[in-house]
Amino acid sequence: MTNLKSIVESLLFVADTPVALDRLCTLLEEFDRGAVRDALTELLDDYGREGRGVTLVEVAGGYQFRTPAENADYLRRLTRVRPAKFSQSALETLAIIAYRQPVTRAEIEYLRGVDSGGVLKTLLEKKLLRILGKKDIPGKPLIYGTTREFLELFSLKDLKSLPSLKEIRDLSETVQYEQQDELPLGPSEVVARSEEVL
Amino acid sequence: MTNLKSIVESLLFVADTPVALDRLCTLLEEFDRGAVRDALTELLDDYGREGRGVTLVEVAGGYQFRTPAENADYLRRLTRVRPAKFSQSALETLAIIAYRQPVTRAEIEYLRGVDSGGVLKTLLEKKLLRILGKKDIPGKPLIYGTTREFLELFSLKDLKSLPSLKEIRDLSETVQYEQQDELPLGPSEVVARSEEVL
Amino acid sequence: MSGDSLPLYGGGEASSAYTVRLEVFEGPLDLLLHLIRKNEVDIYDIPLSIITREYLEYIRLMKELNLEIAGEFIVMASTLIQIKSKMLLPPTPDEESAEEDEKDPRAELVRRLLEYQTYKDAGVTLAEQEMLGRETFARSFPSPELADMQPEEEPMEVELFELIEAFRAVLDRVSEESFHEVGAESITIAERINEILSLLEGKESLLFDDLFPGELTRDMVIATFLAVLELCKLKMVRIVQANRHGIIWISPAVLDGEDGLSAEELANDEP
Numbered sequence: 238m239t240n241l242k243s244i245v246e247s248l249l250f251v252a253d254t255p256v257a258l259d260r261l262c263t264l265l266e267e268f269d270r271g272a273v274r275d276a277l278t279e280l281l282d283d284y285g286r287e288g289r290g291v292t293l294v295e296v297a298g299g300y301q302f303r304t305p306a307e308n309a310d311y312l313r314r315l316t317r318v319r320p321a322k323f324s325q326s327a328l329e330t331l332a333i334i335a336y337r338q339p340v341t342r343a344e345i346e347y348l349r350g351v352d353s354g355g356v357l358k359t360l361l362e363k364k365l366l367r368i369l370g371k372k373d374i375p376g377k378p379l380i381y382g383t384t385r386e387f388l389e390l391f392s393l394k395d396l397k398s399l400p401s402l403k404e405i406r407d408l409s410e411t412v413q414y415e416q417q418d419e420l421p422l423g424p425s426e427v428v429a430r431s432e433e434v435l
Numbered sequence: 436m437t438n439l440k441s442i443v444e445s446l447l448f449v450a451d452t453p454v455a456l457d458r459l460c461t462l463l464e465e466f467d468r469g470a471v472r473d474a475l476t477e478l479l480d481d482y483g484r485e486g487r488g489v490t491l492v493e494v495a496g497g498y499q500f501r502t503p504a505e506n507a508d509y510l511r512r513l514t515r516v517r518p519a520k521f522s523q524s525a526l527e528t529l530a531i532i533a534y535r536q537p538v539t540r541a542e543i544e545y546l547r548g549v550d551s552g553g554v555l556k557t558l559l560e561k562k563l564l565r566i567l568g569k570k571d572i573p574g575k576p577l578i579y580g581t582t583r584e585f586l587e588l589f590s591l592k593d594l595k596s597l598p599s600l601k602e603i604r605d606l607s608e609t610v611q612y613e614q615q616d617e618l619p620l621g622p623s624e625v626v627a628r629s630e631e632v633l
Numbered sequence: 634m635s636g637d638s639l640p641l642y643g644g645g646e647a648s649s650a651y652t653v654r655l656e657v658f659e660g661p662l663d664l665l666l667h668l669i670r671k672n673e674v675d676i677y678d679i680p681l682s683i684i685t686r687e688y689l690e691y692i693r694l695m696k697e698l699n700l701e702i703a704g705e706f707i708v709m710a711s712t713l714i715q716i717k718s719k720m721l722l723p724p725t726p727d728e729e730s731a732e733e734d735e736k737d738p739r740a741e742l743v744r745r746l747l748e749y750q751t752y753k754d755a756g757v758t759l760a761e762q763e764m765l766g767r768e769t770f771a772r773s774f775p776s777p778e779l780a781d782m783q784p785e786e787e788p789m790e791v792e793l794f795e796l797i798e799a800f801r802a803v804l805d806r807v808s809e810e811s812f813h814e815v816g817a818e819s820i821t822i823a824e825r826i827n828e829i830l831s832l833l834e835g836k837e838s839l840l841f842d843d844l845f846p847g848e849l850t851r852d853m854v855i856a857t858f859l860a861v862l863e864l865c866k867l868k869m870v871r872i873v874q875a876n877r878h879g880i881i882w883i884s885p886a887v888l889d890g891e892d893g894l895s896a897e898e899l900a901n902d903e904p
Contacts, residue, residue, distance in 0.1 A: 244509045246488025247502040251510050253774035264512050290444025303777070304445035311442045312449050314462045323791045325799065332800035343862060348803050350858055352872050391793045398569050400577050402804070405797045408540075408552035408559075448772070492769075504768040518767035524659050526756030534755060546752060548745070549660030549705045559794045566793045582792075589762040590769060603754045 241268055242276040249280070255299030330356045331365060335387065335399060339369050339380040357381070365390065439466055440474040447478070453497030453587065495586035496593055519588075528554045529563060529585070534600060536580035537567045543579075555579065563588065661709030662749040664691060669746070676746060679739055681720060685713040716742060825860035829883070833870065838884035 248264060249256055258277060262270050277300065284293035284302070294303050304312060323331075330353050333345050346353045360366040365387045371377040383396070393399060446462060447454055456475060460468050475498065482491035482500070492501050502510060511518075521529075528551055531543050543551050558564040563585045569575040581594070591597060658664040668687050669676055689710060695702050719738040763769050833839055844857050861883060864870040871884050 240486045240488075243486050243488035243503070244506050247506040247510055247770070248488075248513060250489045250500070250772060251502060251770040252513055265509065288438045288441050290438075290441035290446075291448045302448070304449055305441070308442050308445040311463065312445055315446060315450055323795070328791065328795055328799035329803050332796045333803055335796065336800050343859075346858060346862060348807050350806065352861075354872065390791065391796065392568065393793075394568070398575075400566060400569070400793065400797055402797065402801060404577055405556075405794075405801065408556040451772075499771055501765075501769045501771050504763055507768045507770075510770050518764065521760060523753070523756065526760050527659065527752055528756075530752045530755035530759055533759070534752070546745075546748060547660055548662035548709070548749060549703060559792075560798075562792065588765050589759060590765060591762065597755075598758055600751055600755065603758055604751050606758075607750065607754050 241265070241272055242279055245273065245276045246280055249293065249300055250302055252301075255295075255297045255301040257299040260299065324356075326351070326353070326356045327360060331360060331383075331387070334360075334366060334381050335383050335396070336402070338382040339372070340382075341372055341378040341380055343378060345381070439463070439470055440477055443471065443474045444478055447491065447498055448500060450499075452583070453493075453495045453499035455497040458497065492590070493592045494590055495583045499587075501590075522554075524549075524551075524554050525558060528558060529581070532558075532564060532579055533581050533585070533594060533597060537570070537578040538580075539570055539576040539578055541576060660703070661688075661706050662746055663753070664688065664706070665709070665742075666746060666750060666753075676743060679743065681713065681717045681739065685710075685717055688713060712742070822856050822859045822863065825856045826863060829857070829860055829864065830869070833883065833885050836885075840883075844883065 244265065245261060248261065258274060261277065262268075262273050265273055281293050281300075284291060290304060290308060291302050292305055293300055296303070326349075329349055330345060333348050334340055337344070337348075342353065342357060345357070357366065361368075363386075364384055366381050367384045369380045369382040372380045387393075388395065391399075442463065443459060446459065456472060459475065460466075460471050463471055479491050479498075482489060488502060488506060489500050490503055491498055494501070524547075527547055528543060531546050532538055535542065535546075540551060540555060543555070555564065559566070561584075562582055564579050565582050567578045567580045570578045585591075586593065656667070658667060665684065665688065668684050669679060672680075672683060672687075674680055674683070692702060692706055692710060695706075716738045765771060829844060832844065844861070861870065861872065865872060869885070
């Protein structure tokens with residue numbers, strides 16, 4: 238037997254916006270509207286019980302699972318340790334410095350084509366970058382390099398263990414069958430002759 | 436009275452990745468570890484009841500709410516996005532890396548018999564693989580491993596919950612095959628033996 | 634199995650003479666496994682003459698169809714031929730004393746085939762797992778509960794691969810040689826300085842993007858950029874960015890501006 242209540246529960250859980258009864262009925266066209274409404278009512282009942290950490294609420298014309306307000310303080314702690322994603326600009330800047338250090342801000346900005354002051358500041362604050370000194374050219378610009386924290390973030394032993402650009406480029410290159418030479422498959426001269434055997 | 440079970444339920448619901456018991460305990464430092472574990476056990480029990488549309492499962496080293504497989508057909512109506520399909524080459528490569536990690540590209544290519552750069556790159560982009568570092572042998576090749584996202588995608592608790600290669604071999608008709616312990620590709624002690632991974 | 638039937642036509646279904654469906658093989662090992670299965674031969678005692686012939690037929694057909702033949706297929710062809718010829722030779726006394734396994738020139742190939750089969754099966758098993766987004770679903774949208782919460786501190790999560798890709802993206806935009814020719818475009822830079830100053834005249838601020846009228850060329854972007862940098866250095870303009878990823882504004886310099894970040898200010902932030 239199909240468990241309509243379970244299906245409605247799944248749908249409400251997975252949908253990325255509140256789901257109205259009408260929408261539920263459209264999605265579940267093979268079911269009777271009354272049955273869908275009953276399933277929803279039962280769920281509202283189940284999730285309406287005291288002390289639940291997940292409640293089913295009517296919001297923005299539909300139904301959505303939410304957490305009760307009294308747990309908000311605890312949920313905030315999740316954001317405290319939520320890993321931050323790097324923005325593309327931070328990654329680019331970090332990458333340029335990692336691979337080209339020591340490097341000046343003007344060089345970074347020349348390569349990126351955009352102002353990088355803000356992102357440099359952020360990366361310095363996060364201790365992923367440090368100022369190595371001043372470059373001995375007119376204007377004495379500051380030069381930047383990566384830190385020990387940078388190596389830790391990427392679990393790198395040292396800067397030498399950064400993969401080279403070539404290694405990544407090689408991944409997308411088409412097969413060069415000279416590469417096969419290192420495999421224990423026999424001398425390559427035989428390859429040329431394989432045609433004659435046909 | 437603070438309802439620990441409700442708080443744990445909220446946390447698991449709001450977190451965007453599976454949450455491990457350790458992480459829960461860190462987040463809820465004012466509570467006793469035993470109490471947090473009990474709350475989790477109760478929730479596993481509640482959500483483990485027959486016919487629920489939301490279940491609490493152990494995946495990628497943590498706990499996460501997920502929908503049961505029997506509702507999948509209905510849920511697919513919510514999104515027109517086709518589920519990710521994996522090519523045979525992607526699956527082979529993932530399997531090799533899952534069982535033999537840490538593993539180099541040369542080892543993967545020896546096992547598969549074909550260039551695997553392109554598929555490696557795609558899997559890296561999908562975050563199913565990661566570069567673990569460089570292998571300490573001449574040429575310092577990059578070594579690859581699977582990610583948390585890999586476990587999440589395939590609903591695996593951890594790498595150990597993959598069926599062992601022996602079980603897989605027993606399933607296929609090919610029998611009495613003595614496993615080749617090592618690939619003839621570099622210092623043997625570094626190459627993870629498939630049996631040890633499991 | 635008659636020598637005339639090619640192993641590469643998919644299935645037995647009736648297809649028109651002009652639609653040849655070539656079975657896709659992941660590589661030579663995959664093809665060999667297919668041939669062994671199709672001929673129902675013992676993998677531990679592969680009849681090399683049959684298998685090699687069919688293997689070469691496959692390659693020939695790929696060639697006739699103008700398909701690109703991966704190098705691995707050719708290498709394997711030579712390996713098969715080599716093994717075949719080894720089997721025709723009488724064993725040398727050395728080999729006779731060697732272990733059973735070493736005596737059969739096919740042993741290494743058989744090991745590889747079996748091992749490949751295992752991983753191929755493991756891949757199939759993997760695909761049978763309950764897959765997120767296929768059999769099982771998790772909440773996919775960021776919870777509204779956390780929407781307004783600012784992260785208090787930010788442990789960072791980033792993969793090495795992303796770092797390299799970011800670097801590659803930069804290098805793809807700017808050729809490596811030009812990296813060393815920063816000074817070469819000074820005439821254009823001077824022109825751009827004047828143009829920017831006149832654009833800014835009488836205005837409180839300009840969108841950074843507004844500095845690029847008309848067509849965007851790389852030289853133009855670079856020259857404009859260096860011009861703005863130069864103007865910053867001369868303290869004639871300020872660059873303001875509302876937030877980390879926000880729009881960049883250019884405004885005429887006001888003394889002691891707090892938003893324009895100069896290298897000196899950056900330096901002061903560092904303890």
